[in-house]
Amino acid sequence: MTLYGWDTSDYDVSRGLTPARVAAAAGLGIHFLTSKGTEQTPSNVFHSLSCGWILAAGRDAGIPYLGMYVVVRSGVPAATQAQTAITYADTHLPWWRTWPGFFWQIDLERWPYDDVAPLVGVQVGTELEARTKRIAVMYASKGQYGSSSLGHFPRWNANYPHNLDESFTTAYTRAGGDTGPGWEAYGTPSAVPRIWQYTSTARIGAQHTCDANAFRGTDTEFAVMIGATTAGGTDVQTVSIVTIFPGFAIPADGAFHPIRWSDGNTAYRISATGVIGHQSKIDLVGLHQGDLVRLRAVYTFPGNPTQTVQPLNQQTVTVDPTLIGGDFVTISANENHQVPAGTTLTFEVAVTPVAGTGGRNLSFGTATRKSVLLFS
Incomplete structure (x- = not known):
């Protein structure tokens, strides 16, 4: 690599x-x-x-x-x-x-x-x-x-x-x-x-x-x-960065869909109590001008079945993606939160299609990735 x-x-x-x-x-x-x-x-x-x-x-x-x-x-x-x-x-x-x-x-x-x-x-x-x-x-x-x-x-x-x-x-x-x-x-x-x-x-x-x-x-x-983690993963700072699962796609139907990442999972499990920082970048192929793209994070805390939902970003596609190479990247700012060990974090995306263009499936480009940083 x-x-x-x-x-x-x-x-x-x-x-x-x-x-x-x-x-x-x-x-x-x-x-x-x-x-x-x-x-x-x-x-x-x-x-x-x-x-x-x-x-x-x-x-x-x-x-x-x-x-x-x-x-x-x-x-x-x-x-x-x-x-x-x-x-x-x-x-x-x-x-x-x-x-x-x-x-x-x-x-x-x-x-x-x-x-x-x-x-x-x-x-x-x-x-x-x-x-x-x-x-x-x-x-x-x-x-x-x-x-x-x-x-x-x-x-x-x-x-x-x-x-x-x-x-x-x-x-x-x-x-x-x-x-x-x-x-x-x-x-x-x-x-x-x-x-x-x-x-x-x-x-x-x-x-x-x-x-x-x-x-x-x-x-x-x-x-x-650079010392952000150790080879054994035992330092106070650890890093997890993954890209998209090959061939993963979602419908442009306005509903939120969990993203499946290259490790095969849709959720990232926090291994220790501490402060996490996370950021996501969603590179979508097949969007139309006028589509609304929304990103959110969903937390599930140990012993609590109620999920906590955090909106991350929403962005209207303001230019025809075919004019800029076919992809459209939506980025969430870095978020930091104190969480207990065993918390799971899921990134979800929803695309509300511009009127008259529903029924499409959207694939993910190579720039898609999530990063999760843990300070335990």
Whole structure:
């Protein structure tokens, strides 16, 4: 399995990035998103104008793994650079401390004006992890830091076999996919990169000139990498993300229908008492302009046969879906609730057809997924 990611900066905003484009990227399959926050030199501190809203847009669109990146520079103590980044995050994205999929990205590069030593990146990453208890991933390319000591951090390699204006998925295939050159081990200790940035000119939806990235593994494996859960699933934060059951369809009859997910179930059982966060994304094929799509969550608490129903979103299809590729994605905002162990959570969808168009069955596109985060 391959997960795709996008790292952004204020430059992407100058090329037209908006919250709507971030949401569209989530629907296209972007699973992790990072954005530049700070860069500190002996004479200046850069604060991004856009990092806060970009990552918030990713959060609201249901992208589960979000990171702020810190461009590290020479001549400033690592502790100072780390604290500058933390202060910025607290100011511009204060929700990061409770977002289970948050991580730090260390941007370590040899600039023409600053040949940043690998030790700087290692020291800033160490400070960030010690001060926040969140994992730092080391963006340091094999081309610049091939045999350097890069510490214990998960490695993020930049290697562009091609730089063409094409979709991010096509670009990954062209670059060699899961056996491409960006997956070669490097650094000291030698390690295979966990993330490969394989192009800087991808198209992600309507956005051009994007830095596109790949992770070889599952959602759970990504969560383990950034410390959102442990390999044994015993950490205080666990992650469950599933896609749609193949071939599942519902009638457009106005009634609510429970969604059957790829694990074969319609309900997610909460394994421990705690706070859950959940979000759903419904990608429907066969809608007509004027149809009303409604999403809701249904809770069944242990020992209580009465279900609790929570409306999540309702949206009228305002454009002919055939003009935008045939699919129409409806997204619910992230919801957080305290629940006891044994609670079951079901996501349901209803489509009220526009007059005169009933009798249709609607299938689900590949962007459909649910995510449930548990803080036990």
